[in-house]
Amino acid sequence: MVKHSPNPPQSSPKSRVQAQEEKKLEDAATRALDYYLNPKPASPPEPDKNQLFIASPHIDTETLLANASEDLLSISTIAADLADDVDDSRRCVALAISRMADGVQLLVERALDHLETKEMAAPGAKG
DSSP: OOOOSOOOOOOOOOOHHHHHHHHHHHHHHHHHHHHHHSOOOOOOOOOOTTOSOOOOTTSOHHHHHHHHHHHHHHHHHHHHHHHHHOOHHHHHHHHHHHHHHHHHHHHHHHHHHHHHHHHHHSTTOOO
16 A cells, blocks of 8 residues: 655643744744844934034045035135125134145145055056
8 A cells, every 4th residue: 555645743841932933043043134134234324303414424534524525625715705895803813714724734734644644555446
């Protein structure tokens, strides 16, 4: 006589509580493995709803610094031009704004230089 179905497994019957505990452990292991082996890409932070203007979160640091440098140069030029049209203390204020913008622009330019140096030193950098 030929048997059409296999023998049932020879395991001891488990209680519902044991089965639930095993399921919880299996789910926790799956979550842990997914967390470390299949990380989800980080979504950009949600912008503050009270903020009128924001910089796009997808713009790289070099581009942000280059735009900041150009804006600082414009501020310095406007303030220096304004200093030619006013007298006394207002002239000193306009010149101070121009000089401060020049100083900050130098800092931004130095940061750009550091980024460029890091890119040149990075392995596989294009020359």
